[in-house]
Amino acid sequence: MTIDKITVVGAGVMGRGIAYVSALAGFQTTLVDVSKEQLANALAELNTIAEKAVARGKISHTSVEKLFHSLHTSTDLQTVVQETDFVIEAVPEKRDLKKQVLEIVDVFSPQQVVIASNTSTISPTELGSYTKRPERVAAMHFFNPVHRMRLVEIVKGLETSANTVGLIRKVAERMGKETVEVNEFPGFVTSRISAMVGNEAFYMLQEGVASAEDIDKAIKLGLNYPMGPLELGDLVGLDTRLNNLKYLHETLGEKFRPAPLLEQYVKAGRLGRKTGRGVYDYTNDSEMVKK
Numbered sequence: 305m306t307i308d309k310i311t312v313v314g315a316g317v318m319g320r321g322i323a324y325v326s327a328l329a330g331f332q333t334t335l336v337d338v339s340k341e342q343l344a345n346a347l348a349e350l351n352t353i354a355e356k357a358v359a360r361g362k363i364s365h366t367s368v369e370k371l372f373h374s375l376h377t378s379t380d381l382q383t384v385v386q387e388t389d390f391v392i393e394a395v396p397e398k399r400d401l402k403k404q405v406l407e408i409v410d411v412f413s414p415q416q417v418v419i420a421s422n423t424s425t426i427s428p429t430e431l432g433s434y435t436k437r438p439e440r441v442a443a444m445h446f447f448n449p450v451h452r453m454r455l456v457e458i459v460k461g462l463e464t465s466a467n468t469v470g471l472i473r474k475v476a477e478r479m480g481k482e483t484v485e486v487n488e489f490p491g492f493v494t495s496r497i498s499a500m501v502g503n504e505a506f507y508m509l510q511e512g513v514a515s516a517e518d519i520d521k522a523i524k525l526g527l528n529y530p531m532g533p534l535e536l537g538d539l540v541g542l543d544t545r546l547n548n549l550k551y552l553h554e555t556l557g558e559k560f561r562p563a564p565l566l567e568q569y570v571k572a573g574r575l576g577r578k579t580g581r582g583v584y585d586y587t588n589d590s591e592m593v594k595k
C-alpha cells in the first residue's frame with residue numbers, strides 16, 4: 305500500500321512536531337485540532353523551527369517551501385480522515401478522549417488505514433478495541449522534540465498485524481527515524497524509565513535534597529544524561545508526566561505513585577514550557593527557578 309496522505313490528530317507539543325517531520329518527508333500532511341488557536345500556534349512554532357534549521361544549514365529553503373506546501377491544518381477530523389492513508393493520533397493522554405477520537409477515525413476513514421497512536425503509556429490492545437480494525441492499530445511513540453529525537457518505539461497490541469508494524473516502520477524510516485519493536489506492557493521501554501526517573505527527581509525536590517538546578521546538573525554531569533529530569537519534565541509537560549504516572553501507578557503499582565509536589569504544580573497550572581512556568585520559569589525565557 306502506498307502512503308501519501310497522513311493525518312495527525314492533536315496539534316500540541318507532539319502533534320505539531322510529528323506533522324513537521326511528516327511534511328518534511330514529503331507526505332501530504334494534515335494537522336487536525338479542536339482548537340484553531342492551537343493550529344495557529346503550531347504553524348508559528350514550526351516556522352521558527354524551520355528557520356533555525358535553515359540557518360544551521362540542516363535543510364534548504366526549497367525543502368522548507370515544499371514542507372509548508374505539504375502541510376495543511378483543519379478542525380474537521382471527520383472530513384479529513386475520509387481521504388487519508390495513515391493516521392497518527394496525538395491528543396492528550398486520557399483514555400476517554402483517545403476513545404472518542406479513535407472511534408471517529410474508525411467510522412470515517414477507509415478500512416485499510418492504519419491508526420497509530422502516539423500514546424506514552426496506554427495499551428495498544430485497549431486502543432485497538434475502540435475500533436473495528438484492531439489489526440491496524442498500534443502505538444507509534446515519538447519523542448520530544450520530534451524533529452531532533454531519532455527514535456520511534458513501535459508497540460504492538462494483541463491483534464496488531466505484522467503488516468501494520470511493517471507500514472509503521474516504513475513511515476517512521478521515511479521521516480528519518482530509527483525504530484524499535486516492543487511488546488505491549490504498560491509504559492513500554494522508554495516511558496516507564498523516564499517516568500520513574502522524573503518522579504524520583506520530584507520527590508527529591510519535595511524533600512529538599514537539592515535545588516532543582518543542582519538535581520538537574522547532578523544527573524546531567526554525573527550520569528551523562530543530555531537533560532536533567534526536571535527540565536525534561538517541563539519540556540514534556542508536567543500534566544502529561546502526571547497522567548503517565550497515574551496510569552503506571554494504576555497498572556504497575558506503588559513504585560509509580562506520583563510525587564505530591566508534581567500534583568501540586570499541575571493543580572497550580574504550572575505545566576512547564578507550554579504555560580511559561582513549571583519547575584522553572586520561562587517567561588522572558590530566563591529559565592530562572594522561581595519556587
Ligand SMILES: NC(=O)c1ccc[n+]([C@@H]2O[C@H](COP(=O)([O-])OP(=O)(O)OC[C@H]3O[C@@H](n4cnc5c(N)ncnc54)[C@H](O)[C@@H]3O)[C@@H](O)[C@H]2O)c1
Pocket residue numbers: 313314315316317318319336337338339342381394395396397398401405422423424425445446447448539540541544
Ligand atoms: N509531551 C511529550 O513529551 C510526549 C512525548 C511522547 C508522547 N507523548 C504523548 O503524545 C500525546 C499528546 O501529548 P502532547 O504533550 O502533545 O499533548 P498537548 O496537551 O500538548 O496537545 C494535545 C492537543 O490535542 C488537542 N485535542 C484535544 N482533544 C482533541 C480532539 N478531540 N481532537 C483533536 N485534537 C484534540 C488539544 O487541543 C491539544 O492541542 C499524549 O498521548 C502523550 O502521552 C507526549
